[in-house]
Amino acid sequence: MMLEPAQRAGDAPRAASEQGPSPAPGTRLPAPTGDARLRAEREQWRLRRNLERQLHDGASLRISALTLQLGLLRHRAAKAECGDLHAYIEGFQDELHAVLQELRDVSVRIYPPLLDEAGLGPALREAADRVDVPLRVDVPEDRFGPAAEGVAYFAVVGCLEALRPGTPGLAVVARREDRTLAVDVVGVEPCHADAMLGAVGRLDGVIDVVGGPGVGTITVRIPCE
Amino acid sequence: MRVALAEDGALFREGLVMLLEAAGHEVVGCTADGDSIVELLAEEPADIAILDIRMPPEPDGGLVTAERLRAAHPGLGLLFLSHYAESHYLMRILQIGTESVGYRLKEKVGSVDVLSDTLARIGAGEIVIEPVLARRLVERPRGERKGIISTLSERELDVLRLMAEGRSNNGIAGQLFVTPKAVEKHIANIFGKLNLHADTTEHHRRVLAVLTYLRSQRNGD
Numbered sequence: 172m173m174l175e176p177a178q179r180a181g182d183a184p185r186a187a188s189e190q191g192p193s194p195a196p197g198t199r200l201p202a203p204t205g206d207a208r209l210r211a212e213r214e215q216w217r218l219r220r221n222l223e224r225q226l227h228d229g230a231s232l233r234i235s236a237l238t239l240q241l242g243l244l245r246h247r248a249a250k251a252e253c254g255d256l257h258a259y260i261e262g263f264q265d266e267l268h269a270v271l272q273e274l275r276d277v278s279v280r281i282y283p284p285l286l287d288e289a290g291l292g293p294a295l296r297e298a299a300d301r302v303d304v305p306l307r308v309d310v311p312e313d314r315f316g317p318a319a320e321g322v323a324y325f326a327v328v329g330c331l332e333a334l335r336p337g338t339p340g341l342a343v344v345a346r347r348e349d350r351t352l353a354v355d356v357v358g359v360e361p362c363h364a365d366a367m368l369g370a371v372g373r374l375d376g377v378i379d380v381v382g383g384p385g386v387g388t389i390t391v392r393i394p395c396e
Numbered sequence: 397m398r399v400a401l402a403e404d405g406a407l408f409r410e411g412l413v414m415l416l417e418a419a420g421h422e423v424v425g426c427t428a429d430g431d432s433i434v435e436l437l438a439e440e441p442a443d444i445a446i447l448d449i450r451m452p453p454e455p456d457g458g459l460v461t462a463e464r465l466r467a468a469h470p471g472l473g474l475l476f477l478s479h480y481a482e483s484h485y486l487m488r489i490l491q492i493g494t495e496s497v498g499y500r501l502k503e504k505v506g507s508v509d510v511l512s513d514t515l516a517r518i519g520a521g522e523i524v525i526e527p528v529l530a531r532r533l534v535e536r537p538r539g540e541r542k543g544i545i546s547t548l549s550e551r552e553l554d555v556l557r558l559m560a561e562g563r564s565n566n567g568i569a570g571q572l573f574v575t576p577k578a579v580e581k582h583i584a585n586i587f588g589k590l591n592l593h594a595d596t597t598e599h600h601r602r603v604l605a606v607l608t609y610l611r612s613q614r615n616g617d
Contacts, residue, residue: 219570227450227479227486228405232405232407232408232479232502233407234503235408235479235502235503236405236407236408236410236411237505238502239408239411239412239414239415239505240411240414240508241413241505241506242409242508242511243414243415243418245507245508246415246418246419246507246508246529247418261507264503266501266502267503268501271479271501271503275479275480284480284598285480285482285484287483288450288455290454293482293484296484297482297483297484299538300483300532300538302534303542310617322610331428333425370472376457
């Protein structure tokens, strides 16, 4: 049975008992620190992944089912010889395909489904196909959790998208270092590290840069599951 | 044809059953997960099983189910449906089987003609690949292959794209309104430029050669 989107997304409001004592009126809450902040940051990535699943299981599947129903209508219209009605219906089906393609583009930006289902290696290989720079991807099949995988993926992809055309080949090499996901981006200008720092830092990750100012290696280390 | 179907979205499953029946196919059974269709097909013979890739057993139940079905019924055709057309899944599908397999987007089988054409080609042993994905494979080949692909003529690119859809020479000829002999000549030229061996006359081996060429990384993949 298909679950309701809210149940699948796991974003149902928490029961009051889980939220702790409520603050006194008129007080300003302190910003979360340490573990609480890190937990909130990880939760954001889980939420992004769940939103992608919700789009897949909800709206997208409904639209796909609608194209089948239109297909049946088109078949009946063609048999009943209703003028060019069947051609109109085909046009609607093409339009729904375009809608689904746009939803797919949005999904990939929220949280790539391939990253969720197959992990960092397949998702980065797919991303590599979208840029003109040759990229070698050497990533183990190991899983690192939605937060670390999400940050690593968007850090690398952001870097790829910022490359100048004509950049020679790069390599992305990932490995597990105990409870840390380490990713080397080899053959890039170290200045690209600045753009990665925000998201990596929010998960208590660190970035090391070797070489430069020309071509160097950026190494991202992110605590992971 | 006798068709069995596994898909966890009820609305889509019911729509597909109705469309299959309108196209004159017999639906021998439909289930909401992979394990149930394995049980169903142990009792009920079928020509083709249609499988949603992302269904229970999670995360990609369609693929693990297909492996079990291929082992139990080697002659059973397999059509994979998905919301995403990804080369990653195409390669996994081709590891399960390289004959009588298909991979299509869910919203693209929404016509009696396309559905019947897809099933007929799978029934005839072909590999059927979603045209959206085949086009992407040809337009964005991996790594250094981009340079070589750009040396192909417009017509050769059309032929390569249709080969990447898994179409037979006669199928390609029909799509391009040319003779099978002309298609044969284009294929020889393409294989020459890509430095692939065209000595095998078996159609699906040539399709595989083309797909592997477009997909492989320098360091293997």
